[in-house]
Amino acid sequence: MTTALDEYRAIVGDEVIDHLHQLAAPLHGMRVVHVNSTREGGGVAEILNWLVPFKQQLGLEARWEVISGDSPFYQCTKNFHNGLQGSPVPLSPALLRAYERTNEENSERLRPILEEADFVFIHDPQPAPLLRFCPNRKGKWVWRCHIDLSRPYRAVWKYLRDFVAGYDASIWSLADFAQPLPHPLYLIAPSIDPLSQKNRELFSGEVEAVYDRYGLDPDLPLITQVSRFDRFKDPLGVIQAYRLIREFTPVQLVLAGGGASDDPEGEEVLREVREAAGDDPDIHILHLAADAHREINALQRASTVCVQKSTREGFGLTVTEALWKGKPVIGGDTGGIRLQVINHHTGFLVNTPEGAALRIRYLLKNRDRLEAMGCKARALVLDNFLVTRHLREYLTLMFVTMHADMERIEM
Numbered sequence: 268m269t270t271a272l273d274e275y276r277a278i279v280g281d282e283v284i285d286h287l288h289q290l291a292a293p294l295h296g297m298r299v300v301h302v303n304s305t306r307e308g309g310g311v312a313e314i315l316n317w318l319v320p321f322k323q324q325l326g327l328e329a330r331w332e333v334i335s336g337d338s339p340f341y342q343c344t345k346n347f348h349n350g351l352q353g354s355p356v357p358l359s360p361a362l363l364r365a366y367e368r369t370n371e372e373n374s375e376r377l378r379p380i381l382e383e384a385d386f387v388f389i390h391d392p393q394p395a396p397l398l399r400f401c402p403n404r405k406g407k408w409v410w411r412c413h414i415d416l417s418r419p420y421r422a423v424w425k426y427l428r429d430f431v432a433g434y435d436a437s438i439w440s441l442a443d444f445a446q447p448l449p450h451p452l453y454l455i456a457p458s459i460d461p462l463s464q465k466n467r468e469l470f471s472g473e474v475e476a477v478y479d480r481y482g483l484d485p486d487l488p489l490i491t492q493v494s495r496f497d498r499f500k501d502p503l504g505v506i507q508a509y510r511l512i513r514e515f516t517p518v519q520l521v522l523a524g525g526g527a528s529d530d531p532e533g534e535e536v537l538r539e540v541r542e543a544a545g546d547d548p549d550i551h552i553l554h555l556a557a558d559a560h561r562e563i564n565a566l567q568r569a570s571t572v573c574v575q576k577s578t579r580e581g582f583g584l585t586v587t588e589a590l591w592k593g594k595p596v597i598g599g600d601t602g603g604i605r606l607q608v609i610n611h612h613t614g615f616l617v618n619t620p621e622g623a624a625l626r627i628r629y630l631l632k633n634r635d636r637l638e639a640m641g642c643k644a645r646a647l648v649l650d651n652f653l654v655t656r657h658l659r660e661y662l663t664l665m666f667v668t669m670h671a672d673m674e675r676i677e678m
């Protein structure tokens with residue numbers, strides 16, 4: 268269930284909400300379609316869950332469509348994901364055929380909606396070829412890239428670039444990720460919904476209840492990483508850091524994650540994580556349901572320190588979520604984490620398990636510093652990474668894209 272935009276007035280102020288209505292007025296009635304490849308799991312689904320209903324509340328005819336495919340399709344798009352984030356991956360002709368075929372099949376179902384839409388936002392590489400299968404499109408098409416594309420494996424980007432180049436614009440989370448393309452490129456950082464189940468204040472007792480539910484010790488400091496089980500999230504590095512801390516001070520670790528339906532590697536990584544954890548009773552590997560938002564909320568609030576030790580990260584909503592709850596974050600020095608973890612202010616940027624262990628021990632020993640950094644963390648999110656800023660930028664982009672066309676007609 269979506270919260271009414273008016274409820275955000277108490278958090279961001281009246282002017283911000285009034286401004287959104289003002290920006291949306293020229294877009295009233297516009298048909299806007301967002302397309303991605305999973306309804307749950309991962310940051311894109313998390314964002315579309317609120318973005319689409321808020322656009323509706325602002326008077327746009329917004330909808331969210333999901334493409335689906337078979338196992339070769341997901342294998343191929345996972346290879347793309349890994350390749351775009353820098354790993355050399357195979358691109359077999361059979362997998363590429365599955366990718367293009369799946370998009371063509373999905374386009375049969377979606378074509379009437381997509382060709383009639385005023386704006387189509389295609390998220391990430393999975394549905395990128397849809398444009399090619401909608402030759403009679405009327406509206407503007409924007410490719411929204413959520414991935415860390417700063418150092419892509421060239422063969423993958425070369426192949427995908429051909430599909431993306433035909434779009435009217437693209438959106439990137441960071442300037443470092445943007446690749447040369449023959450259309451306007453926009454920077455929009457992701458954001459969180461402060462009133463969602465994942466981020467809203469909880470009732471008293473709800474946070475404490477997670478100790479019982481997951482067998483945690485309320486007297487031990489708690490270090491938590493919430494993430495899909497993905498190698499770029501470096502869960503094994505987090506376990507190594509935990510072991511280094513344990514040599515000096517008692518502590519417990521939660522690695523909480525579920526799968527995303529478009530991520531075929533999760534099971535394998537989870538197996539590796541379980542093996543690395545062995546029978547240590549203070550490592551808690553929680554395989555959560557896709558709708559366990561309130562549990563994640565409570566776990567993040569129950570944590571002493573949150574970690575996101577990724578080696579590549581498009582943005583890292585889990586970082587935003589933890590910062591919003593007043594937790595300093597120990598984050599991998601990469602991608603979107605650098606936008607959020609302001610070193611020594613809202614957390615620490617680290618490159619190794621040793622670095623992570625050192626910084627966590629420092630915070631455990633210096634609780635005043637931990638508290639002070641937590642306050643700065645929440646303020647950073649309030650000023651920069653809430654839904655209202657994100658919506659404002661989307662609306663502005665749509666207005667500018669429309670307006671650019673009108674200017675061309677007038678000239």
Ligand code: UDP
Binds near residue numbers: 465555585
């Ligand atoms: N998440 C979740 N359940 C899980 C793991 C992650 O709900 O088991 C959520 C997490 O809280 C965050 C999103 O999925 O909102 C992950 O987004 P992020 O940008 O951190 O990473 P991505 O998975 O998109 O790479």
